[in-house]
Amino acid sequence: MNALTSGLLLVDKPAGWTSHQVVGRVRPLLGTRKVGHAGTLDPMATGVLVVGVNRATRLLGHLALHDKDYVATMRLGVSTVTDDAEGQIIDRVDASAVSDADIETAMAAQRGDIEQVPTAVSAIKVDGKRSYARVRAGEQVELKARPVHVDRFDATSVRRLKVDGTGVVDVDCLVTCSSGTYVRALARDVGALLGVGGHLTALRRTRVGPFVLPEHPVDLSDDAPRPTLVAMGVAARLSFPVIDLDEDQEAAVRVGRALEVPVPQDPTALLDPDGDLLALYRPDPDRAGWSRPVCVLV
Numbered sequence: 405m406n407a408l409t410s411g412l413l414l415v416d417k418p419a420g421w422t423s424h425q426v427v428g429r430v431r432p433l434l435g436t437r438k439v440g441h442a443g444t445l446d447p448m449a450t451g452v453l454v455v456g457v458n459r460a461t462r463l464l465g466h467l468a469l470h471d472k473d474y475v476a477t478m479r480l481g482v483s484t485v486t487d488d489a490e491g492q493i494i495d496r497v498d499a500s501a502v503s504d505a506d507i508e509t510a511m512a513a514q515r516g517d518i519e520q521v522p523t524a525v526s527a528i529k530v531d532g533k534r535s536y537a538r539v540r541a542g543e544q545v546e547l548k549a550r551p552v553h554v555d556r557f558d559a560t561s562v563r564r565l566k567v568d569g570t571g572v573v574d575v576d577c578l579v580t581c582s583s584g585t586y587v588r589a590l591a592r593d594v595g596a597l598l599g600v601g602g603h604l605t606a607l608r609r610t611r612v613g614p615f616v617l618p619e620h621p622v623d624l625s626d627d628a629p630r631p632t633l634v635a636m637g638v639a640a641r642l643s644f645p646v647i648d649l650d651e652d653q654e655a656a657v658r659v660g661r662a663l664e665v666p667v668p669q670d671p672t673a674l675l676d677p678d679g680d681l682l683a684l685y686r687p688d689p690d691r692a693g694w695s696r697p698v699c700v701l702v
Contacts, residue, residue, distance in 0.1 A: 483601030682702050
């Protein structure tokens with residue numbers, strides 16, 4: 405399978421679609437079952453979804469670890485079971501008295517290295533079963549806090565309004581965070597710190613690592629033309645440190661041998677003389693100056 409049939413697609417996921425539905429639509433567009441995505445977006449959310457095709461599916465676990473940018477709106481004064489607008493409302497508290505300074509203080513507490521409890525309605529597995537499935541079955545689910553990093557969590561606009569008779573505050577914000585961070589949980593926790601509750605009403609992902617919103621989004625309609633893939637070598641140069649190999653090194657990598665070639669980090673991309681991605685390697689902990697495969701893609 406050559407580079408022309410393997411690569412990445414940058415999809416601007418529409419609202420209302422699951423990430424899995426996007427994958428299901430791409431499969432017939434490209435005529436292959438081997439399609440996956442990096443970093444799930446909730447149905448309510450829109451924005452960058454990195455889709456891998458054929459050999460590139462093996463990169464997705466690594467690409468999902470990149471940090472991400474979001475544009476979001478959180479509503480203070482209303483709590484939901486899902487921590488977003490798709491869930492059932494479980495509490496309303498008048499937030500009219502919450503000041504801009506109060507909001508900034510609560511948001512500041514969510515920046516940096518924090519311990520975050522993921523949203524209960526999430527795909528995290530609890531004893532082999534998805535957390536969301538347990539919640540929908542009526543179980544009480546308490547997930548453990550996990551370390552995440554929030555590099556940016558800034559308010560860009562604050563609006564005060566009445567919704568169903570309750571004074572609420574809508575806060576537009578910009579978020580830059582590590583993999584594994586739930587923006588829904590940021591809204592929930594800001595609301596909890598302020599004593600009024602909160603949830604997310606809008607979320608758009610604008611960046612995954614080096615990948616930003618595409619200038620020409622992939623057409624997901626039924627009669628869409630075949631989309632053009634981002635070549636794996638191009639994706640690798642954007643995503644990882646890269647080492648270009650000679651022909652002898654290429655032959656060794658194709659059979660998964662360790663190399664007497666130092667690599668700067670785990671993972672590092674190794675490219676053949678034509679610029680195609682062969683493998684991801686990491687430093688060999690047992691031999692200085694050597695590297696060993698993380699995954700071989702050919």
